[in-house]
Amino acid sequence: MIFDRLVAYLSGSLMVKVRGVDLEKFINAANKQGIVLKSVKRHGRYLLTSRIAISDYRKLRRLLPASQCKVEIISKHGLPLALSRIRNRRMFFLGLAAAIGILYYLSSFVWFIRVTGNEAISEEAIRQFAENCGIRAGIRKSEVDVSKLEQELIIAFPRIAWVSVKLRGTLLSIALAEKLAPQPAQPEAFDVVAAKSGLVVRFIPLAGEPLIREGDTVEAGQVLVKAIVPEEGEAGEIVSAKAVVEARVWYQASAQVKLIDTEIVRTGRSKTMGYLHILGLAIPIGVPGRGFEQSECEERRAVIQLWPGSRIGMTTTVVTCYETISYPVVRSSDEARAEAIRRARMLALAEVPEEVEVVDEMAAVSFSGEGDSALVRVEYTVETIEDIGVLQATQAQGLPVPNLQPAIPLPARTPADRT
Amino acid sequence: MPKRSRDIRSSLAEMFDIPQEVVSDLPKVTMMGRLEVVIENHRGIVELHPTVVRVRTAVGVLTINGSSLVLGELSAGRVLIRGVIDAAQYNATGREHQ
Numbered sequence: 096m097i098f099d100r101l102v103a104y105l106s107g108s109l110m111v112k113v114r115g116v117d118l119e120k121f122i123n124a125a126n127k128q129g130i131v132l133k134s135v136k137r138h139g140r141y142l143l144t145s146r147i148a149i150s151d152y153r154k155l156r157r158l159l160p161a162s163q164c165k166v167e168i169i170s171k172h173g174l175p176l177a178l179s180r181i182r183n184r185r186m187f188f189l190g191l192a193a194a195i196g197i198l199y200y201l202s203s204f205v206w207f208i209r210v211t212g213n214e215a216i217s218e219e220a221i222r223q224f225a226e227n228c229g230i231r232a233g234i235r236k237s238e239v240d241v242s243k244l245e246q247e248l249i250i251a252f253p254r255i256a257w258v259s260v261k262l263r264g265t266l267l268s269i270a271l272a273e274k275l276a277p278q279p280a281q282p283e284a285f286d287v288v289a290a291k292s293g294l295v296v297r298f299i300p301l302a303g304e305p306l307i308r309e310g311d312t313v314e315a316g317q318v319l320v321k322a323i324v325p326e327e328g329e330a331g332e333i334v335s336a337k338a339v340v341e342a343r344v345w346y347q348a349s350a351q352v353k354l355i356d357t358e359i360v361r362t363g364r365s366k367t368m369g370y371l372h373i374l375g376l377a378i379p380i381g382v383p384g385r386g387f388e389q390s391e392c393e394e395r396r397a398v399i400q401l402w403p404g405s406r407i408g409m410t411t412t413v414v415t416c417y418e419t420i421s422y423p424v425v426r427s428s429d430e431a432r433a434e435a436i437r438r439a440r441m442l443a444l445a446e447v448p449e450e451v452e453v454v455d456e457m458a459a460v461s462f463s464g465e466g467d468s469a470l471v472r473v474e475y476t477v478e479t480i481e482d483i484g485v486l487q488a489t490q491a492q493g494l495p496v497p498n499l500q501p502a503i504p505l506p507a508r509t510p511a512d513r514t
Numbered sequence: 515m516p517k518r519s520r521d522i523r524s525s526l527a528e529m530f531d532i533p534q535e536v537v538s539d540l541p542k543v544t545m546m547g548r549l550e551v552v553i554e555n556h557r558g559i560v561e562l563h564p565t566v567v568r569v570r571t572a573v574g575v576l577t578i579n580g581s582s583l584v585l586g587e588l589s590a591g592r593v594l595i596r597g598v599i600d601a602a603q604y605n606a607t608g609r610e611h612q
Contacts, residue, residue, distance in 0.1 A: 123558040126588055135585035137562050145585075 107149040107173030108133075115164030118143050124158045149175060205234050206265040212272050216252055221269060224251055236262055244269075284322035285335040285486040289313040293342030293483055303336030313342065313483070322489045340484030343454075348442035351472040352435040354428065357421045361391065364418040372410040380411075387418040431471040432460055439475035451481040541571035543602065550586070551578055551595045551602060559588070567595050575605045 115121055118141070125132055133146040147155060149171075159166060181188050208225065210218045225231070228247055230239060241260045248258045248271070258271040287303065298309045303320040307313060320336035364387070369380035395413045426434065436458050447453060455478035464470055527533070542554040553569050553576060560568035560575055562585065567578045583597035 119559050119562055122562065122585075122588065126558065126590060129590060132585065132588040135562065135588060137564060143562070 103148070104173050107171070107175035108146050109149055109152055109171055110144065110146050110169040111152075111155070112167045112169050113143050113145065113164050114141055114167070115162060116141065117162065118164070121158065121162040121164045124162055125155060128154050128158060130154055144169065149173070202265055203236055204265060205230070205236055205239060205262070205267045206232055208232060208267045208269065210269045210271075212270050214273055215276070216254055216271075216273065221248070221252070221271075224248065225269070230267065239267065283335070284324050284333045284489040286318045286322050286489050287320040287336040287338045287340065287484045288487045289315055289317045289319055289340070289342070290483045290485045291315050291342070291344050291481075293344040293481075295319075295340060295342045296480060297339065297341035299339040301337040301339070302334055303338070305338070318487075319484060324489060335486070338484050340482060341480055342483045344451075344479050344481055344483065346443050346446045346477045346479070347474065348439050348446070349472065349474045350435050350438035350442060351470050352426070352431045352438070354426050354431050354469040354471070355467050356424045356426070358424045359389075359391075359419050359421045362418045362420050365415055367413060367415045370412040370414070372412065377412070387416060389419050389421065390416040391419050392416040428462065428471065432473070435460070435471045435473040436475065439473040440477075443475045443477045447477055447479060448481070451479045454478050454480050539572045541573065541576065543576065545599070545602065548580070548599045549596065551599055553593045553595070555591055556593050559585075559593070564597075569593060571604075573604060577601075577603050577605065579603075 113121060118137070122132065122135065122143075130147060130151040135143060135145045137143045152168075155166060158164075208222060208230070210221050213221060224247075225244065228244060230244060239262060241262065244260050245258050248260075248269070249255050254273050256272050256274045258269065261268045261270070292315045293313060295307060295309055295311050295313060298305070298307065298319075300320050303322050305320050307317075307319050313319065319340055320338045322336045323331075323334040325331035325333070366387070370377040371380055372378075393415050395415075397411050397413070399409050399411060439458065440456070444453075457476045457478070459474040459476075461472045461474075462469070463472065539555050541556060544552040544554075546552075553571070555572065556576075557570040557572065560570050564583050565579065565581055567583050567585070569576045569578070578595055578599060579601040580597050580599040583595055583599075586594035586596040588594075
């Protein structure tokens with residue numbers, strides 16, 4: 096079957112339309128002449144279509160006068176036809192062949208150099224070095240010695256731990272990994288300083304020179320235990336300070352609540368509006384509706400990528416406005432006091448670190464004003480006992496405290512400790 | 515072909531275990547489901563129509579009924595009919611040739 100099709104393609108075939116009164120007679124006459132008819136289909140009484148080999152077309156024409164039929168070519172298929180088309184459009188096919196040839200020739204050159212994985216070493220330095228080795232855009236691929244370039248890169252840049260040079264089409268890819276830089280030398284001597292202001296309730300100096308005692312009030316950043324550093328020329332070892340320092344620390348916050356106030360609440364109605372940002376223009380999506388008299392709006396931005404990981408994308412903004420209504424709230428003095436305490440306590444506790452336990456809480460309530468301006472003010476204090484001793488390099492005294500570590504990890508406190 | 519000559523050929527084919535269609539000009543009809551009919555040793559097309567194809571053979575006219583009937587290939591001695599085949603029937607006038 097495939098062989099028959101191949102032969103039909105190579106020899107070429109014609110689709111013909113035969114019109115006549117006695118088509119059966121025509122078919123039989125063609126058959127007697129050795130003409131092979133394929134896909135013979137009758138269309139009505141006087142018309143049929145058939146496929147024949149190009150070589151049989153002359154024989155077929157000779158039969159027409161006797162059978163009183165007329166033949167017409169509908170379409171031509173096969174290699175001879177394709178060749179004749181090529182002959183007719185010689186320049187087009189010459190151009191096509193030339194384009195393929197040029198493309199093939201140009202693909203034997205390196206046109207792009209990509210450097211990846213470099214952090215400390217500049218890309219320009221690597222490109223410059225490669226150029227000095229003769230590797231530049233426009234060089235023939237056969238002239239690029241990949242393994243030699245890898246070796247030379249490793250020798251020239253001691254920071255390179257691993258390098259891979261690969262040729263992919265017209266791209267020369269230099270992928271490298273750098274060695275990790277050694278950490279700067281740590282100062283050897285550390286003091287214990289106070290991370291927060293407080294009243295020291297437990298102080299156990301383990302190493303170094305203690306500067307305070309239990310019961311002292313200390314300020315944030317104050318040195319509590321000093322490291323022992325021998326003077327130049329003196330014998331002795333550097334001893335870093337080490338101590339357990341627990342102190343009472345207070346966190347304060349205040350809040351005030353009016354007895355007659357207005358409260359803003361959402362009614363539940365909302366409107367959403369989208370914008371598409373293209374070339375600096377914000378194009379609204381959908382029909383903009385009428386706004387609310389009083390509302391709170393939330394804006395969300397999103398980037399729609401053309402495909403996952405694509406750099407090309409569109410930014411959209413979705414603005415949702417919720418209708419709000421304000422209505423008066425009248426509180427009794429007790430309610431206002433409770434509300435003020437609640438708010439102040441929440442603010443004060445927000446400052447307390449998570450792992451620290453609260454040992455005491457105090458609220459100072461004061462009323463002021465009369466009538467519409469009457470309000471309750473609350474000063475709320477949260478007391479904790481926590482480890483405030485942190486290490487700080489001796490040389491860096493007087494500097495701010497951040498990035499410090501606890502001097503000694505505190506054991507878990509039991510309820511008995513708190514009393 | 516005279517009846518006597520045909521009988522002699524038939525007897526020889528039987529004696530030497532040769533297929534009948536090789537020694538005689540009897541038609542060989544092969545049907546592939548309802549999709550194709552191949553008729554070998556035909557003697558021409560009597561009628562070609564999408565619903566009926568009539569083929570002349572040595573033993574009479576063979577009528578193929580069906581729908582969308584097309585001559586897939588027509589060459590000397592072989593005709594391939596494609597389409598949906600409903601029936602294949604010889605006409606009664608061919609009986610005396612058997």
